[in-house]
Amino acid sequence: MVTRLDAKMFDSEAENTWCPGCGDFAILRSLKMALTDLDIAPHEALVVSGIGCGSKLPDYMHVNGYMTMHGRPLPVATGAKLANPDLQVIVVDGDGDAYGIGGNHFLHSCRRNPNITHIVEDNQIYGLTKGQYSPTSDLGFVTTTSPDGAIERSLLPVAVAIAAGATFIARTFAGDPRHMAAVIAEAIKHQGYSLVDVLQPCVTFNRVNTYDWYRQRVYKLEDDYDPTDLDAARARAYEWADRIPLGVIYRNDEVQTYEEQVLPLKAGSPLASTLKLQAEPAPGQYEPLKEQFL
Amino acid sequence: MIVEMAPQSTNDLSIMIGGDAGQGVESSGAGFALALARAGLHVFALQDYRSRIRGGHNFYQVRVGERPLYSHRDPVELLLALTPQSIPLHLHNMQEGAAVIFPQKWEDVDVSHLTKHGLKVDRLPLMEIAERHGSRLMLNTAVLAAASALTGFPLKYMEQVIRENFGRKSEELADTNAAVAQEAYDVTLDHFGDSFPHRIKPIEGAPKRMLMHGNEAIAFGALAGGCRFISAYPMTPATSIIEWLSAVPDDYGMVTKHAEDEIAAVCMALGASYTGARAMTATSGGGFSLMVEAMGLSGMTEVPLVIVEAQRGGPSTGLPTRTEQSDLLFMVHASQGEFPRIITAPGTIEQCFEAGWRAFNLADKYQCPVVVATDQALAANLRSLDMDTVDPEAVEIDRGATLTPDDVDTLSEEYRRFRFSDDGISPRAMPGRETAVLTVPSDEHDEHGHINEEPEVRIRMMQKRMQKLKTAEAEIKPPLLYGPEDADLTLVTWGSTTGNCLDAADEINAAGGSANVLQFIDIWPMPVDPVRHALDRCRRKVAVEQNYTGQLALLIRMTTGVAMDDVLTKYDGRPFSPREIIEGVGMEVASGNKA
Ligand SMILES: Cc1ncc(C[n+]2csc(CCOP(=O)(O)OP(=O)(O)O)c2C)c(N)n1
Ligand code: SF4
Ligand SMILES: [Mg+2]
Numbered sequence: 001m002v003t004r005l006d007a008k009m010f011d012s013e014a015e016n017t018w019c020p021g022c023g024d025f026a027i028l029r030s031l032k033m034a035l036t037d038l039d040i041a042p043h044e045a046l047v048v049s050g051i052g053c054g055s056k057l058p059d060y061m062h063v064n065g066y067m068t069m070h071g072r073p074l075p076v077a078t079g080a081k082l083a084n085p086d087l088q089v090i091v092v093d094g095d096g097d098a099y100g101i102g103g104n105h106f107l108h109s110c111r112r113n114p115n116i117t118h119i120v121e122d123n124q125i126y127g128l129t130k131g132q133y134s135p136t137s138d139l140g141f142v143t144t145t146s147p148d149g150a151i152e153r154s155l156l157p158v159a160v161a162i163a164a165g166a167t168f169i170a171r172t173f174a175g176d177p178r179h180m181a182a183v184i185a186e187a188i189k190h191q192g193y194s195l196v197d198v199l200q201p202c203v204t205f206n207r208v209n210t211y212d213w214y215r216q217r218v219y220k221l222e223d224d225y226d227p228t229d230l231d232a233a234r235a236r237a238y239e240w241a242d243r244i245p246l247g248v249i250y251r252n253d254e255v256q257t258y259e260e261q262v263l264p265l266k267a268g269s270p271l272a273s274t275l276k277l278q279a280e281p282a283p284g285q286y287e288p289l290k291e292q293f294l
Numbered sequence: 295m296i297v298e299m300a301p302q303s304t305n306d307l308s309i310m311i312g313g314d315a316g317q318g319v320e321s322s323g324a325g326f327a328l329a330l331a332r333a334g335l336h337v338f339a340l341q342d343y344r345s346r347i348r349g350g351h352n353f354y355q356v357r358v359g360e361r362p363l364y365s366h367r368d369p370v371e372l373l374l375a376l377t378p379q380s381i382p383l384h385l386h387n388m389q390e391g392a393a394v395i396f397p398q399k400w401e402d403v404d405v406s407h408l409t410k411h412g413l414k415v416d417r418l419p420l421m422e423i424a425e426r427h428g429s430r431l432m433l434n435t436a437v438l439a440a441a442s443a444l445t446g447f448p449l450k451y452m453e454q455v456i457r458e459n460f461g462r463k464s465e466e467l468a469d470t471n472a473a474v475a476q477e478a479y480d481v482t483l484d485h486f487g488d489s490f491p492h493r494i495k496p497i498e499g500a501p502k503r504m505l506m507h508g509n510e511a512i513a514f515g516a517l518a519g520g521c522r523f524i525s526a527y528p529m530t531p532a533t534s535i536i537e538w539l540s541a542v543p544d545d546y547g548m549v550t551k552h553a554e555d556e557i558a559a560v561c562m563a564l565g566a567s568y569t570g571a572r573a574m575t576a577t578s579g580g581g582f583s584l585m586v587e588a589m590g591l592s593g594m595t596e597v598p599l600v601i602v603e604a605q606r607g608g609p610s611t612g613l614p615t616r617t618e619q620s621d622l623l624f625m626v627h628a629s630q631g632e633f634p635r636i637i638t639a640p641g642t643i644e645q646c647f648e649a650g651w652r653a654f655n656l657a658d659k660y661q662c663p664v665v666v667a668t669d670q671a672l673a674a675n676l677r678s679l680d681m682d683t684v685d686p687e688a689v690e691i692d693r694g695a696t697l698t699p700d701d702v703d704t705l706s707e708e709y710r711r712f713r714f715s716d717d718g719i720s721p722r723a724m725p726g727r728e729t730a731v732l733t734v735p736s737d738e739h740d741e742h743g744h745i746n747e748e749p750e751v752r753i754r755m756m757q758k759r760m761q762k763l764k765t766a767e768a769e770i771k772p773p774l775l776y777g778p779e780d781a782d783l784t785l786v787t788w789g790s791t792t793g794n795c796l797d798a799a800d801e802i803n804a805a806g807g808s809a810n811v812l813q814f815i816d817i818w819p820m821p822v823d824p825v826r827h828a829l830d831r832c833r834r835k836v837a838v839e840q841n842y843t844g845q846l847a848l849l850i851r852m853t854t855g856v857a858m859d860d861v862l863t864k865y866d867g868r869p870f871s872p873r874e875i876i877e878g879v880g881m882e883v884a885s886g887n888k889a
Contacts, residue, residue, distance in 0.1 A: 014744040043728045048565070051736065058733050059745050064725035065733035066568055067745075068561070069591055075525075075558035079565025082549055083523055083573065087725060108554040267547035270522035270571035271724070277520040278693055283686035286518050289542070290684060293504035294332070 023174030054121030071102030313376030323354025334500025364793030515650020570724030593633025616867025641792030659694030718761030772824030777810030
């Protein structure tokens with residue numbers, strides 16, 4: 001596809017602080033590639049992040065960005081999308097953000113179906129706080145806060161997302177940037193909430209789930225796999241320990257987005273209304289609303 | 295029912311309606327208030343209910359007058375009892391010679407006991423009338439009509455309200471209730487004629503008046519101020535703000551979002567505001583506790599945020615349906631670190647409307663969180679208001695240094711979101727144009743919005759942000775003084791308590807005393823010089839607050855060094871009555887004076 005854009009347009013002058021070899025570099029590259037391929041320019045997108053290593057991504061990219069709080073990018077993004085549906089809104093956060101502290105927002109975003117893309121940099125560890133176990137850490141995983149090995153079973157994000165009603169669920173791997181870019185592009189194109197769980201090696205604090213560990217287990221979904229088949233998706237959602245499927249595991253294009261169903265939006269977005277009123281307050285329009293108090 | 299007569303009055307009485315939750319106490323009370331307002335009278339209506347849907351005693355108190363009223367008044371002249379328990383419960387709060395309306399069916403009511411209390415009581419077949427027309431549920435209709443007859447208030451006002459209320463369900467129900475009302479009215483009139491000394495007389499040709507509470511006024515103000523986004527999570531007493539805005543017709547483009555929790559609610563508002571829309575959230579103390587971290591995010595990223603905090607009795611779940619003003623210091627200090635914030639505390643419904651739109655101007659101009667602090671009494675109690683109290687023409691939309699997409703297109707130099715400036719304000723662009731791509735981080739950052747922890751950058755950014763508070767001071771409202779300037783007593787107050795203090799001061803002055811009221815509206819940043827100046831002129835300053843520790847008094851002392859002479863506090867969840875204030879400040883209340 002020929003586009004107006006060049007991935008370099010997304011380069012930022014900010015100093016990058018990720019560890020050499022960190023999977024986040026590839027995620028950053030793939031996101032730039034996907035946006036370039038989809039012809040979405042830096043000013044047309046908004047990347048909202050949480051707090052963590054991966055959540056620094058908007059700083060390392062020339063794009064509209066809101067780096068928020070630990071676990072909170074989904075509601076910030078939801079509000080932004082509702083207020084200005086023209087923005088291409090993408091959330092990038094960590095497994096701690098998305099599945100731990102922000103778990104409630106994850107659940108409700110799945111069932112709400114706002115037209116935003118959610119990329120989770122899932123390194124199965126808390127990177128920025130230097131190595132504690134996360135909701136996706138495997139049973140027995142030893143960290144500073146689980147010195148005897150994690151005794152909570154790990155969360156299966158794909159299974160949870162299916163159960164919660166997500167309309168697009170994919171997994172990809174930071175060791176395969178091309179696959180990642182393609183999956184992210186698919187997710188962005190999807191109308192509705194799209195989850196992309198990215199297996200992202202943390203080379204500094206996760207010495208178990210390394211590039212090799214993932215490579216030994218991941219496989220791409222077969223060409224004849226049908227992601228609209230809910231039962232098939234459910235079966236793949238539980239595959240983890242030995243074989244880990246990559247690709248679009250589930251999609252349902254029949255569900256309307258949240259924004260499409262908000263009736264007041266048909267009168268114009270909150271941003272458009274605010275701008276219009278800023279130019280022309282039109283006080284007369286409120287007089288009829290006084291009747292109810294008489 | 296009574297026949298005797300202590301003081302006589304016209305258009306100056308308090309009526310109490312008591313009953314069980316689920317008996318229609320609220321709809322009856324609000325209906326009575328509406329009928330009175332339509333008859334050209336001023337009303338103040340207070341609702342007292344428990345946090346439960348069925349059972350438990352509730353009451354509604356309606357005060358009538360010919361001038362604007364700012365508080366309820368105890369004791370009452372008329373009790374309408376929908377359950378027998380109402381009578382003993384409110385006996386202590388009845389004026390000498392007051393009337394009690396209740397159905398004669400209640401054999402257990404000890405009439406002689408009531409008579410001993412100075413109440414002359416008679417029995418009326420109200421329940422029989424309701425039952426004869428089909429249901430004892432219509433008792434409240436019968437009771438309202440009886441009250442009309444007793445006070446000489448023409449039935450047509452009450453009948454219209456009754457018809458409207460029931461007409462929503464069915465025409466037939468409206469007709470039956472109207473018939474019950476007529477019969478109850480006639481029976482009562484036959485019995486008592488015009489013997490009841492407290493009369494209600496419609497004021498012919500009076501201007502139309504609205505009946506509104508503080509939450510509606512704030513919501514209306516916000517809408518008129520260009521707010522088109524609210525995300526909130528239901529919490530009494532703030533819920534009616536998102537409910538009212540959700541009922542605004544769709545063609546206004548008012549987007550409302552009931553979020554999954556208050557953290558999401560405040561974050562959605564921030565996301566919407568980041569794009570350039572005017573956005574808000576509303577909650578009570580418990581929800582505000584959850585919003586605290588995001589308030590700091592607004593401060594750090596300089597994204598405007600309007601939060602309404604309608605306080606209720608705390609701590610924890612506390613007194614969920616009752617009033618308190620105990621979150622003031624919390625609002626002033628909420629969230630880690632230091633950043634500018636503005637706290638404005640309307641005290642009247644008129645001020646609620648203004649706060650509703652002005653909060654957005656403040657938030658846009660100073661790019662910081664603005665808290666509109668109210669309390670349950672202000673949020674939920676109804677008052678009659680002149681039509682122009684809510685004047686959309688008077689609303690100004692001032693977005694300060696907010697750059698529209700068109701402004702951004704004409705920028706002559708590279709856009710820097712957090713550009714240093716003398717007044718601390720950096721023009722804020724909306725995302726969406728090539729010339730102003732902007733990233734806002736919760737980490738400390740440089741002018742471009744890149745994360746930066748260098749000491750020089752940190753120091754300048756802190757100074758830039760905090761400077762905004764200094765800049766804002768120019769438009770911070772000084773405290774408002776009501777009443778004679780050189781009074782012997784100044785009631786220093788804020789929020790809904792202002793209304794109670796105004797009525798108390800009126801009573802004191804009417805009885806030959808000398809009192810005024812100093813109301814704090816903009817509480818943070820504290821307008822230090824005007825406050826010192828105002829307090830310097832006071833003789834005896836008594837802070838009147840609905841909390842335990844006297845938080846406004848503490849804050850005044852902290853910021854100005856000026857101490858109050860006394861602090862009068864109340865923390866039982868019930869608003870001060872003027873009488874309690876007068877007694878609380880140690881003034882004599884002449885007996886028979888209905889303070
Ligand atoms: C409310 C809150 N609690 C805790 C923290 C500290 N904290 C920062 S990042 C982080 C976890 C990061 O893990 P993850 O989300 O997986 O991101 P990663 O660093 O692995 O990319 C925590 C606990 C915080 N910033 N805010
Ligand atoms: S700590 Fe881990 S996740 Fe963080 S930058 Fe280093 S490698 Fe990446
Ligand atoms: Mg992580």
